[in-house]
Amino acid sequence: MSNLWDLSHIQPGRAxxxxxxxIPAMFWNAVALRxxxxxxxxxxxxxxxxWSWRQTGDAVRELAAGLQALGLEPGQTASILANTVxxxxxxxxxVLSCGAVSNGIYPTDAASQVHYLCEDSxxxxxxxxxxxxxxxxxxxxxxxPLLRKIVVFDMKGLRDLDDPGVMSLDALRxxxxxxxxxxxxxxxxxxxxxxxxxxxxxxxTSGTTGKPKGAMHSHRGLVYxxxxxxxxxxxxxxxxxxxxxxxxxxxxxxxGEYFALYTGSKLNFVENPETIPENVREIAPTVFTAVPRVxxxxxxxxxxxxxxxxxxxxxxxxxxxxVGMRIAEKVMxxxxxxxxxxxxxxxxxxxxxxxxxxxxxxxxxxxxITGAAPISPDLIKWYMALGVPMLExxxxxxxxxxxxxVPATRMKPGSIGPAAAFNEVRLDPATGEILVRGPNVFMGxxxxxxxxxxxxDPDGWLHTGDVGVVDDEGFFRITDRMKDIIITAGGKNxxxxxxxxxxxxxxxxxxxxVIGDKRAYLTVIIMIDQDNVEKFAQxxxxxxxxxxxxxxxxxxxxxIQKEIDRVNLKFARVEQIKKFxxxxxxxxxxxxxxxxxxxxxxxxxxxxxxxxxxxxx
Amino acid sequence: xxxxxDRDDGAQAPMLKLxxxxxxxxxxxxxxxxxxxxxxxxxxxxLGSNGAGKSTILKTISGILDPRKGSVEFxxxxxxxxxxxxxxxxxxxxxxxxxxxxxxxSVHDNLLMGAYTRKDRDGVARDMEMVYGYFPILxxxxxxxxxxLSGGQQQMLAISRALMANPDLVLLDEPSLGLSPKLTxxxxxxxxxxxxxxxxxxxxxxxxxxxxxxxxDYGYVLENGRIVMEDTCERLREKEDIKEFYLGMKxxxxxxxxxxxxxxxxx
Numbered sequence: 067m068s069n070l071w072d073l074s075h076i077q078p079g080r081a082x083x084x085x086x087x088x089i090p091a092m093f094w095n096a097v098a099l100r101x102x103x104x105x106x107x108x109x110x111x112x113x114x115x116x117w118s119w120r121q122t123g124d125a126v127r128e129l130a131a132g133l134q135a136l137g138l139e140p141g142q143t144a145s146i147l148a149n150t151v152x153x154x155x156x157x158x159x160x161v162l163s164c165g166a167v168s169n170g171i172y173p174t175d176a177a178s179q180v181h182y183l184c185e186d187s188x189x190x191x192x193x194x195x196x197x198x199x200x201x202x203x204x205x206x207x208x209x210x211p212l213l214r215k216i217v218v219f220d221m222k223g224l225r226d227l228d229d230p231g232v233m234s235l236d237a238l239r240x241x242x243x244x245x246x247x248x249x250x251x252x253x254x255x256x257x258x259x260x261x262x263x264x265x266x267x268x269x270x271t272s273g274t275t276g277k278p279k280g281a282m283h284s285h286r287g288l289v290y291x292x293x294x295x296x297x298x299x300x301x302x303x304x305x306x307x308x309x310x311x312x313x314x315x316x317x318x319x320x321x322g323e324y325f326a327l328y329t330g331s332k333l334n335f336v337e338n339p340e341t342i343p344e345n346v347r348e349i350a351p352t353v354f355t356a357v358p359r360v361x362x363x364x365x366x367x368x369x370x371x372x373x374x375x376x377x378x379x380x381x382x383x384x385x386x387x388x389v390g391m392r393i394a395e396k397v398m399x400x401x402x403x404x405x406x407x408x409x410x411x412x413x414x415x416x417x418x419x420x421x422x423x424x425x426x427x428x429x430x431x432x433x434x435i436t437g438a439a440p441i442s443p444d445l446i447k448w449y450m451a452l453g454v455p456m457l458e459x460x461x462x463x464x465x466x467x468x469x470x471x472v473p474a475t476r477m478k479p480g481s482i483g484p485a486a487a488f489n490e491v492r493l494d495p496a497t498g499e500i501l502v503r504g505p506n507v508f509m510g511x512x513x514x515x516x517x518x519x520x521x522x523d524p525d526g527w528l529h530t531g532d533v534g535v536v537d538d539e540g541f542f543r544i545t546d547r548m549k550d551i552i553i554t555a556g557g558k559n560x561x562x563x564x565x566x567x568x569x570x571x572x573x574x575x576x577x578x579x580v581i582g583d584k585r586a587y588l589t590v591i592i593m594i595d596q597d598n599v600e601k602f603a604q605x606x607x608x609x610x611x612x613x614x615x616x617x618x619x620x621x622x623x624x625x626i627q628k629e630i631d632r633v634n635l636k637f638a639r640v641e642q643i644k645k646f647x648x649x650x651x652x653x654x655x656x657x658x659x660x661x662x663x664x665x666x667x668x669x670x671x672x673x674x675x676x677x678x679x680x681x682x683x
Numbered sequence: 684x685x686x687x688x689d690r691d692d693g694a695q696a697p698m699l700k701l702x703x704x705x706x707x708x709x710x711x712x713x714x715x716x717x718x719x720x721x722x723x724x725x726x727x728x729x730l731g732s733n734g735a736g737k738s739t740i741l742k743t744i745s746g747i748l749d750p751r752k753g754s755v756e757f758x759x760x761x762x763x764x765x766x767x768x769x770x771x772x773x774x775x776x777x778x779x780x781x782x783x784x785x786x787x788x789s790v791h792d793n794l795l796m797g798a799y800t801r802k803d804r805d806g807v808a809r810d811m812e813m814v815y816g817y818f819p820i821l822x823x824x825x826x827x828x829x830x831x832l833s834g835g836q837q838q839m840l841a842i843s844r845a846l847m848a849n850p851d852l853v854l855l856d857e858p859s860l861g862l863s864p865k866l867t868x869x870x871x872x873x874x875x876x877x878x879x880x881x882x883x884x885x886x887x888x889x890x891x892x893x894x895x896x897x898x899x900d901y902g903y904v905l906e907n908g909r910i911v912m913e914d915t916c917e918r919l920r921e922k923e924d925i926k927e928f929y930l931g932m933k934x935x936x937x938x939x940x941x942x943x944x945x946x947x948x949x950x
Contacts (some may be wrong), residue, residue, distance in 0.1 A: 197938075
């Protein structure tokens with residue numbers, strides 16, 4: 067277990083762990099190197115089943131041969147429409163081993179979106195998770211003339227299905243076995259024929275405005291960045307990871323799948339998105355990457371548990387977290403932690419902090435990584451006070467994941483760290499926009515040369531759209547998305563994400579969107595945290611029935627007002643939030659208002675709730 | 684959308700009001716903060732699957748179970764955790780799940796047990812005739828032991844026994860349990876008649892959502908001990924989630940069949 071004052075175990079990995087200049091080359095080398103070691107684990111009927119490298123290799127070889135039997139040629143696209151499961155990884159690596167292009171589709175997407183993504187990417191083969199996802203594919207199949215075959219991972223409920231355009235994953239493997247009999251070595255050949263410059267994967271950006279854009283990454287970019295990650299946040303074969311974010315998102319694809327492929331750390335798959343809290347405790351990852359929403363949820367879970375505990379327990383927690391905070395402050399200031407404080411921390415861990423860590427499931431975590439969205443510095447400090455190094459990384463789909471990262475030796479909450487060694491990062495002198503250059507920068511947007519030219523300038527600098535500042539140690543700090551910056555009617559520039567992050571730190575607020583562009587004052591749209599607000603209402607005897615009535619209760623409105631007042635104290639007069647309204651429907655990942663990583667889409671929310679916004683002015 | 688807080692009650696106070704009621708069996712919380720109202724003269728229903736906490740709500744109202752938190756108000760009077768016998772005397776009757784008639788007493792005596800708290804002999808005699816009017820089969824078998832009745836007849840007897848106390852509010856726990864569709868329909872028709880003719884307010888708990896929504900005026904949906912939706916039954920029947928999860932109506936999609944379930948959103 068980690069202690070903040072001694073993080074010597076977090077060292078950059080310099081050695082080249084597995085050779086290979088393309089993902090398939092790297093994969094086959096890893097299979098040869100690691101053989102019967104475990105790579106992945108997934109629950110089947112409640113029992114964990116392991117996938118060794120050899121088993122994975124066998125499955126991938128058969129699937130790839132099956133895809134070749136279906137006529138999938140190098141450069142053609144296959145898409146995967148599934149939650150994060152082992153089969154996702156098998157299909158992905160099989161597609162890449164054919165020299166073909168792999169594209170992920172969010173399982174929460176509607177049939178119309180599936181249609182758009184398949185059409186835009188010219189998908190020939192579509193992998194779907196189960197009957198639910200199959201129904202989406204079948205609904206739009208007629209409009210996809212290029213689509214040759216749909217392959218289903220899980221055939222539950224489809225026994226009677228008789229459709230020449232649909233087959234099971236098992237059937238594809240059998241087909242592959244036959245094909246391998248006739249064409250021995252065909253997968254090794256197609257893997258070897260794959261070139262580093264070739265297009266490997268498409269990652270569609272969630273697109274807060276307009277249609278999603280397909281970011282193209284080459285094998286070279288993926289392999290280069292994967293190796294680079296090991297100099298930033300090293301891991302190895304002893305590490306246990308939890309695979310749970312959508313694999314279509316660059317964070318889990320790179321930081322989860324490909325990074326584990328390279329380093330050999332084990333991927334443990336969650337059962338489904340609802341069981342994440344239980345699965346974390348069960349898996350107890352040693353290296354844990356997640357998005358701020360997840361870290362916020364864990365934190366508010368602890369806050370709830372605390373409210374239900376006894377006075378003595380609360381006092382023990384308060385004292386212990388206080389000790390942890392003092393250590394965090396010292397470590398952040400770069401000061402030595404004295405023996406007395408270390409002793410007190412041992413007691414604090416024994417009293418409360420160890421249990422808190424266990425409650426979340428981070429008791430084995432060597433370090434945690436947060437990224438993909440802004441996070442409140444206070445939240446990072448809280449995790450540090452528990453004794454867990456929480457390292458913020460920054461990056462985007464177009465930079466192939468992390469591009470800057472906070473080093474364990476110099477933790478600075480609020481900062482995204484200096485540029486990672488594998489790429490250059492600088493600020494545009496005129497606008498303050500963050501620019502990135504390096505082999506990790508993507509190839510461009512599929513079918514959108516103008517958009518690509520707008521994003522990557524002739525010198526190869528990627529214009530990220532994030533505005534930031536850099537300090538004398540070379541640490542960057544994001545102020546906001548360039549297009550999100552608010553200029554009030556009074557002409558004052560305001561960065562909404564600073565206010566929003568402060569609000570989100572409240573256990574009662576899940577997400578917030580600050581409004582105020584060309585307006586006289588700021589207002590905010592708030593999505594409440596259902597569990598915590600329900601608990602508050604129940605404890606205070608506030609009658610409510612459903613979600614909508616909860617948001618309308620005057621006491622809940624007061625509660626949120628208090629949270630806003632607390633945040634307002636930290637900001638200047640022109641930055642005060644004057645009014646707010648609470649979203650009265652409980653949003654899910656299927657709703658258009660949320661990105662697949664469960665963030666509110668600013669532009670869409672502003673448009674959809676225009677009437678309510680107007681009412682605040 | 685109409686909700687508890689802005690539901691229009693006019694000048695009239697509700698007959699029954701639950702505020703933030705929490706009840707548990709040992710360490711297991713069965714209802715986790717339920718607030719609901721039943722207005723005078725209406726039939727209200729609580730829908731929910733097995734283990735949602737429906738029966739627990741009724742037991743908490745009738746005093747069999749003491750809530751951990753929250754309050755129950757009946758006709759303006761606080762009856763939280765009061766003695767069940769006292770609550771019956773206030774005019775609140777509970778028809779338990781599974782009928783629970785006295786099997787070795789005759790039908791007639793079972794009915795008299797229902798009138799145990801009353802002193803007005805004339806009234807009791809009138810009400811006896813009234814329930815025989817609603818359920819003529821009970822009159823035919825008045826002298827037989829209640830244990831010899833069929834399930835449907837026992838349910839009729841249980842309802843009649845409650846009516847014998849001349850109640851203002853009847854709590855009906857799953858009257859359709861174990862009954863044929865035909866009998867269920869009959870019983871529900873009579874429940875509605877009792878409500879219309881006698882003005883008896885009814886709070887009904889049911890798994891048979893179709894029946895309950897047709898018979899009732901206002902409905903609450905209970906999931907995992909919390910109310911997730913409330914509205915007039917007319918409007919509830921049109922909600923997507925109600926259709927899919929409670930009425931078994933769903934689009935079958937392109938394949939002509941569908942096994943997977945949509946995600947509940949309760950909108």
